[in-house]
Amino acid sequence: MPLYGVYGSHTTETCPLNNRKTAETIVSFADSDIASIAQKYKINQGLGQYHSALEHTFLWIVDAEDPHLIERFCIDTGIASFNYVKIVPLITFNEGVIPLVKKIQNL
Numbered sequence: 001m002p003l004y005g006v007y008g009s010h011t012t013e014t015c016p017l018n019n020r021k022t023a024e025t026i027v028s029f030a031d032s033d034i035a036s037i038a039q040k041y042k043i044n045q046g047l048g049q050y051h052s053a054l055e056h057t058f059l060w061i062v063d064a065e066d067p068h069l070i071e072r073f074c075i076d077t078g079i080a081s082f083n084y085v086k087i088v089p090l091i092t093f094n095e096g097v098i099p100l101v102k103k104i105q106n107l
């Protein structure tokens with residue numbers, strides 16, 4: 001289960017709360033069959049979508065096969081048309097960090 005964090009941010013001017021064009025983009029995205037579309041980009045599952053409305057930032061956590069396809073998904077769906085997007089490989093604390101620390105530190 002390869003995990004990625006999709007970190008996004010936008011300006012107040014492009015925020016869907018203030019901008020009709022980006023509002024239409026995000027509502028259209030939300031009303032679409034996101035899971036079905038995501039499958040085409042080998043995004044197996046969305047595990048969380050967290051937003052900070054007034055910081056104009058978000059973090060989506062996805063189980064996906066290829067970060068380049070996540071990038072393509074963000075472009076094709078319009079997410080990247082008004083957000084700066086950073087895609088970061090993630091590990092979990094218990095299943096990723098601790099075994100790695102134990103192995104590297106020989107504990």
Ligand SMILES: [Zn+2]
Nearest residue numbers: 015016053056
């Ligand atoms: Zn915003």
